[in-house]
Amino acid sequence: GAVVSQHPSRVICKSGTSVKIECRSLDFQATTMFWYRQFPKQSLMLMATSNEGSKATYEQGVEKDKFLINHASLTLSTLTVTSAHPEDSSFYICSASQGGGTEAFFGQGTRLTVV
Amino acid sequence: QKEVEQNSGPLSVPEGAIASLNCTYSDRGSQSFFWYRQYSGKSPELIMSIYSNGDKEDGRFTAQLNKASQYVSLLIRDSQPSDSATYLCAGETAGGTSYGKLTFGQGTILTVHP
Numbered sequence: 001g002a003v004v005s006q007h008p009s010r011v012i013c014k015s016g017t018s019v020k021i022e023c024r025s026l027d028f029q030a031t032t033m034f035w036y037r038q039f040p041k042q043s044l045m046l047m048a049t050s051n052e053g054s055k056a057t058y059e060q061g062v063e064k065d066k067f068l069i070n071h072a073s074l075t076l077s078t079l080t081v082t083s084a085h086p087e088d089s090s091f092y093i094c095s096a097s098q099g100g101g102t103e104a105f106f107g108q109g110t111r112l113t114v115v
Numbered sequence: 116q117k118e119v120e121q122n123s124g125p126l127s128v129p130e131g132a133i134a135s136l137n138c139t140y141s142d143r144g145s146q147s148f149f150w151y152r153q154y155s156g157k158s159p160e161l162i163m164s165i166y167s168n169g170d171k172e173d174g175r176f177t178a179q180l181n182k183a184s185q186y187v188s189l190l191i192r193d194s195q196p197s198d199s200a201t202y203l204c205a206g207e208t209a210g211g212t213s214y215g216k217l218t219f220g221q222g223t224i225l226t227v228h229p
Contacts (some may be wrong), residue, residue, distance in 0.1 A: 006158075032216075043222050093158050107158060111156070
């Protein structure tokens, strides 16, 4: 399968600071990337859909000004958690799709801890 | 509200037995379904995808899809302790620009004991 690389794998930040998470498709061009969040013992919840060259589409209840998504190229999407709070501590996972009904491939995930 | 529901579990089976995982979905527009395995602290990894009614077999894994009943299942034969993980069922609604957009069930924790 295709490879999606997510970085960093773990990050600890202070409350009030911003954190950027990168998601790269290494061997294919990702028309669409997705950002999920997973709290302990819960399933993955879709936060937003990121299409290259256009604004991200956020799911209901997700603050677009707090979770900034940029998809500037076909191989890179970034998620920036702004003014992070302890309740933003979670496992953030990206996935990337080539489009056209093909499956999406997941990155390794980023464990964010806000202290 | 498009939902995917899994039998809540946790499910415990002895080594060598068949583990049966079930999932129902509410969106009749869903075309593709996936089973992922997730180990603690790791990202989900794809086990099976299924798009048509019927059975699809891959090694010890068999996925079943019944679109009329809106039901998806995963059978794991000859279960091994290494199969112990959380299994996530996901459905995708094709069309538009949302290919690859998945709705996940809540997951079923499977434990295979020696």
